Amino acid sequence: MKIALLTSGGDAPGMNAAIRAVVRTCIYHDIEVYGVRDGYRGLVDGDIKQLYSFDVGQMIDRGGTILGSARLDSFKEEKVVAKAVKNLRERNIDALITIGGDGTFKGAMALEKQGFKTIGIPATIDNDINGSEYTIGFFSALDTSMEAIDKLRDTSFSHQRCTVVEVMGRDCGDLSIYSGIACGAEIVVTSETGYNESAILKRVQKAKNQGKRHLIIVVAEHITDVKELAGKIQENTGYDARATVLGYIQRGGSPSAFDRVLASKMGIRAVELLKEGHHGLATVSRGLHVDSMTLSDVLTKEINKPDLYESLQKLR
Ligand code: F6P
Numbered sequence: 001m002k003i004a005l006l007t008s009g010g011d012a013p014g015m016n017a018a019i020r021a022v023v024r025t026c027i028y029h030d031i032e033v034y035g036v037r038d039g040y041r042g043l044v045d046g047d048i049k050q051l052y053s054f055d056v057g058q059m060i061d062r063g064g065t066i067l068g069s070a071r072l073d074s075f076k077e078e079k080v081v082a083k084a085v086k087n088l089r090e091r092n093i094d095a096l097i098t099i100g101g102d103g104t105f106k107g108a109m110a111l112e113k114q115g116f117k118t119i120g121i122p123a124t125i126d127n128d129i130n131g132s133e134y135t136i137g138f139f140s141a142l143d144t145s146m147e148a149i150d151k152l153r154d155t156s157f158s159h160q161r162c163t164v165v166e167v168m169g170r171d172c173g174d175l176s177i178y179s180g181i182a183c184g185a186e187i188v189v190t191s192e193t194g195y196n197e198s199a200i201l202k203r204v205q206k207a208k209n210q211g212k213r214h215l216i217i218v219v220a221e222h223i224t225d226v227k228e229l230a231g232k233i234q235e236n237t238g239y240d241a242r243a244t245v246l247g248y249i250q251r252g253g254s255p256s257a258f259d260r261v262l263a264s265k266m267g268i269r270a271v272e273l274l275k276e277g278h279h280g281l282a283t284v285s286r287g288l289h290v291d292s293m294t295l296s297d298v299l300t301k302e303i304n305k306p307d308l309y310e311s312l313q314k315l316r
Helices: 015-028 039-045 079-089 102-113 138-158 174-183 197-209 226-237 247-251 255-273 295-300 308-315
Strands: 002-007 032-037 048-050 094-102 117-122 161-167 185-191 215-220 241-244 281-286 287-296
Touching: 015 032, 015 174, 015 247, 015 255, 032 039, 032 161, 039 079, 039 102, 079 102, 079 161, 094 102, 094 161, 102 117, 102 287, 102 295, 117 255, 138 161, 138 174, 138 241, 138 255, 161 174, 161 226, 174 215, 174 255, 185 255, 185 308, 197 215, 197 226, 215 226, 226 241, 255 281, 255 287, 281 295, 287 295
Parallel strands: 002 032, 002 094, 094 117, 117 281, 161 215, 161 241, 185 215
Antiparallel strands: 032 048, 281 287
């Protein structure tokens, strides 16, 4: 048996730990393993080479992905997918493990549709894969945003300011709400809460009237312009306000212990699912326990997650 693997979409801390686990588990089971450069682009271009145990040494703690990543919009087109399948078949590769987010899984489903076996491993800082409680990279990105917001709190307290901070997550508010809980934010605004500017201003005004020295507002990306919001807070509430966009620092850095262990367990499971004859599946997290679901279910079927928005109401 020969297995290839790739990382695709936005990189996430722990992708390297997953690559390492896939490569080492393949070698353990006498399976030849191949790395594809730069996601689906490398698959279409035939940029594929065999990997050995030493290729994945000294990397469990490294952020990013040693294989490189890319977003390839044209991977929706049948003829582009067919070229990828041809490249894999020419090398006698039997299956592909794809590590990434929802776009990566859609690519895997397109390959399955053309008769090529795949397994997906969820890795994205957004934690937006419905069927997986956590995705590889989420807790590392959370640590990064928590450390950054802690620093903002120091200066916010000294200067009696309101700090408005934008957190990544695409259309999912998980990174924002978890950051808000971890940093003791007073307000968290995400697609789940909706954006109600006058309610935010009222809440900030109330905090000012109560004599609160400083305030932290976490806003998920794509909700509003945080600089404009800070300006409105300053105009209307008497707080001096500043905005910070955390941006891409959340994607980098060494993975947390949780992400290294989750990535290792998912990498092992992905290889063993293929070895047992399964395909068209994704590994999913139930905490640190690893299960599997079909690729289409994992994108659509939501599992119950803790309601942290309710917790925030109790804590502020
Ligand atoms: O999916 C991860 C992510 O960092 C999102 O949080 C963000 O919206 C997006 O990727 C940014 O994408 P790009 O790297 O293409 O700018």
